[in-house]
Amino acid sequence: MPKLVSNSVKPSAGSILPAENPSVYEAPILHIDLDAFFASVEILDEPSLKGKPVAVGGAGARSVIASASYEARRYGVKSAMPSLLAQRMCPDLIILPGRFDRYEYYSQRFHDIINDLTPDYEPLGLDEVFCDLRSLSLLTPDPIAAAWNLKGRINDELGLLSGVGLGRNKLWAKLASKRSKPHVVKGQLIDGPGVLWVDPEMEAKWLVELPIRSLWGVGPATAAKLENLGIHFVRDLSKVGEETLAIHVGPAMARSLADYATGDDERAVEINRELKSIGHDQTFAKSIRSVEELLEIAKSHSAIVARALRSKEQVARTISVSLRFDDQSAVSRSQTLPFGVDDETAISAIVGALMETVPLKESVRLVGVHLSNFLDRSENAVQLSFDIDSGSIEGKAKVAQLSQERQVSKEALRDAVDEVRAKFGNTSLGTLSELGDEGLEIERQRGSHAFGPKDSRAT
């Protein structure tokens, strides 16, 4: 039995509610797919189309339909169908040419709403997203509630309907979102559950019933090869060994199929490379007053976020520091650089400069370092490279090659540090930022209170 049944936007009174909702560990993967996306955007922009059979696609002899409204689907019109056939099935069909700037605009707003739920998401085209909910174990302990909330926001703020699937992996989440949507039976539109979680019982049932073609990742060519081997349903996969499959579909696909046969799926949610921010926060068991200790912590946070950033092959232009004090007040400071950085020495130099502008009025409970405003490494005008192994031959060559750039970088970084002080006021009693041969070092005067005098600027 489906775990939640209702209309398309909110759980209805007659919903079959599960006795207990799954935890994020039972349903870690969410897949959301906007309904009839291109056609729906056309109807939103031109309300007179509402209730009419609308499709987006080409009108030529060899054109196909890209997206069809539910009114058009009642006539059997589907995406990827030849436009001529669609017009024959539905003579009143309104075929529009498509406006990709509008679809991109709505897609961006869709991603913004997703990002509010979690930054751990992977877009698939313009109108589908996989989310990994595991990072939200404390924030969102109930994936079904999170799914309804997400659907509700997308409907309220964008005017778009969607289907949401939850499962233990991408395979089930994607199958579930498809089955959560309305579908047409004999010209009648039948409501889907809206949100669907595939629990272990349903998995077992689907494994028996599912046609091989319905598996995400099994394209028409692979499906045809499998059908030639007598494999029509997922349940048939177990009849053929992985070795035999490998001969026909290659070893990688054979491995995946062997997984799918048991409902497993190794594919991870590939987190969006266009991240909004990367951060590291730490709350202390015992509040800290020592400036040296806080700067050491900020430095280690800088190293952690720098490493995360480099793994994305991106550089960040904006560096932020947040502090929370014992009295629960909080301060954040940020600086946007004219260039991107991905090096922990550079990041901790800016972090240090930002921290020096914060009056240390109380002991500190939390220190956070965040990076945002990303560029691809290749787009970055000024490369900062402090982490070259100058001992090796390649390293020596690289140092020579970069020495000029590095000189520019040092100056640019020094300017940025000066700008921080100018912007927030130099409340610091310490001295700042010397760029030594080994990179940038923060020196301070003995006994200084680097977070500034008590009577300093407001938080």
Ligand SMILES: [Mg+2]
């Ligand atoms: Mg869609």
